[in-house]
Amino acid sequence: MSLFLEVVPVSEAIEAVRRIAPPPRCGDAPLKDALYQVLAEDVSADIDIPGFDRSTVDGYAVAAADTAGASEAIPAMLRCLGRIGMGSTDPGSIFPGSCRYVPTGGALPEGADAVVMIEHAELIGDDVLVHRPVAPGENVVSRGEDFRAGDVVLERGCVLSPREIGVAAAVGAERVQVVTPPVVGIISTGNEIVPVARVPGPGEVRDANSYLAGAFVTERGCCPVYFGIVRDEREALEQALSSALDQCDAVLVSGGSSKDERDNTAAVIADLGEVLVHGIAIAPGKPTIIGTARGKPVIGLPGHPASAYVVLVAIVDHLLAAMRKTRVFRRTLRARLTQNIPSTRGREDYVRVSIDGGRATPIFGKSGLLNTLVQSEGLVRIPASSEGLEVGEEVEVILW
């Protein structure tokens, strides 16, 4: 067995995590609690939205033809037949030469096809002087103009943002079928790792990775379960991974993912299942493991928190998206590099950058530095086929 990792390209690693994603469980949830959940079924309009021709302004419902040629100097004069009550089942009707007052959101009376804004009309006794012509349909949303009964308004796989929640409410989806948030177990390994509450002694560091990975999977709509810190002993890891597999849909193990003699993650995964990938052509993040144990995905993350985070974003995100039957959502922006970024052909580099008014400045910290995580706004990906990027080049920044 080689002492070194046999790396696979990033694309292959992504393929692997997608392939091993277990199928999602689904269930129905109250719409009010479904923010950021993934729709498991299409949501369709049960009725025409709106269900009637609806005024978008406060004004007078008219037959547009009656206002032809109206002006400040020569207004059209229409008889006002009264006011349309909001939510009333019958908005009444108008006949040529007449109108009715309609508030914003009110239903148009029969015979009306447009609304004159109150700002462009003047009520004098029972008559309304209209100072501007309106076109048919002006200031009106027609029945079914927003959605027709039966239209799919939200497709399954969509993540419910506030706007989707509002639209689902409008079509009566008080409960929705959503993907049950996958449960993701989180294990930290390493003799040097101590709990966050403890002050590290010489040679020790705190368990930042559990927090980082836990918050990341929460952000991606999953539920983290923490299995604590395990020493670099094969049996201890096997035990922890076993109980994580009992309770979770997937497990993330940070540390112990390289090929040093203290690195047990790959061996333990192999015992319980299969190692599919050990080593990815990515920097930082090369010592990453992708495997399955008892049919569930197990990912070995690098021990350095900053490297681990890049692997979470570049690889694990695809696993979690596949487990939720949705796609990876990334905010990106285009910016120009303020410096050259050298890179090695054959390896996909993820360089942290800070952004300032359309310019991206690479942060060339050592990959293990945590401060680069909070000083950067995102990552620039340098494809494996490239030897680097040049100052002034326009790049796509994956925002954290």
Place this chain on the structure above:
Amino acid sequence: MSLFLEVVPVSEAIEAVRRIAPPPRCGDAPLKDALYQVLAEDVSADIDIPGFDRSTVDGYAVAAADTAGASEAIPAMLRCLGRIGMGSTDPGSIFPGSCRYVPTGGALPEGADAVVMIEHAELIGDDVLVHRPVAPGENVVSRGEDFRAGDVVLERGCVLSPREIGVAAAVGAERVQVVTPPVVGIISTGNEIVPVARVPGPGEVRDANSYLAGAFVTERGCCPVYFGIVRDEREALEQALSSALDQCDAVLVSGGSSKDERDNTAAVIADLGEVLVHGIAIAPGKPTIIGTARGKPVIGLPGHPASAYVVLVAIVDHLLAAMRKTRVFRRTLRARLTQNIPSTRGREDYVRVSIDGGRATPIFGKSGLLNTLVQSEGLVRIPASSEGLEVGEEVEVILW
């Protein structure tokens, strides 16, 4: 009293909501539960991070000087004194001409100032052949290089993303002082509004706004409390607003915000406190109210969900950020317009756009159409001083 709204500029409306934001309450929370909460106090490093000179690779800890001139042809030969255990309190020492194996994350022994990657060295018996020179500090993170004891690592007001959670963990902040999520009451008004579970009859529409506003304030780190649907009757609204004020830090009332005779929101706010703004020079969203009642902010939103949402993004976001003692976080991107957008001078227009590969296409739906919310990716703001934007112009898109 004028029949029409006396509008104020958007900037003035934002100033007003910032001014009336009540001071936040604070409390401490477990770091694991603090995702997306706002830090109420700076977080500082309690110790140097790392607390020791730390290897970033698997390899041999050396005195860099011992590797000067090393090459494949003429390697440097160093005596290997053994292996450094992870988390051991004493990494030992080396003397000139010797080295120790150190795994990733291990502490450097005394006398070492660099690490040769295992890939560039060869162990033969007790000797290590080094094939490449290393510079002092290479493959090492020095003690305190990430953070020095006492450094502020996260500033108060920052919103805790997964990366900040990880950094806080590394400096031992197992609990953090955070701003207690403000409680925001949500009321829908209108005789035509029916609960989402009901099929609307003629002239009726479902209460999308409660869901839209509730999800929006949740996304912005606040807790919504729903006070249902109130008819267009002054007493009913006064009662609902009163009980919302009892329980909440701020209240959003949608509908009834214009000047039609059925519009009671402004009058009810005036009874219980003060109306500061009634009408904003914004489109959509003109009929918006900003006021206080019993010293708490009350915002009257337009009844059209799509208009209400623009006001939530353009105005209410500033209120919620001020209540959380943080700033408004906006994702934006630059894109080129595929069409002209006409606009009216003196009014700030927010035009929904869809984005496709750096090009922004305005969606010229009527402002009341819900489908524009889910078909668009964000808003282009056209300043009040502008008469419109031209095709090909580069604009900033506020992503939803």
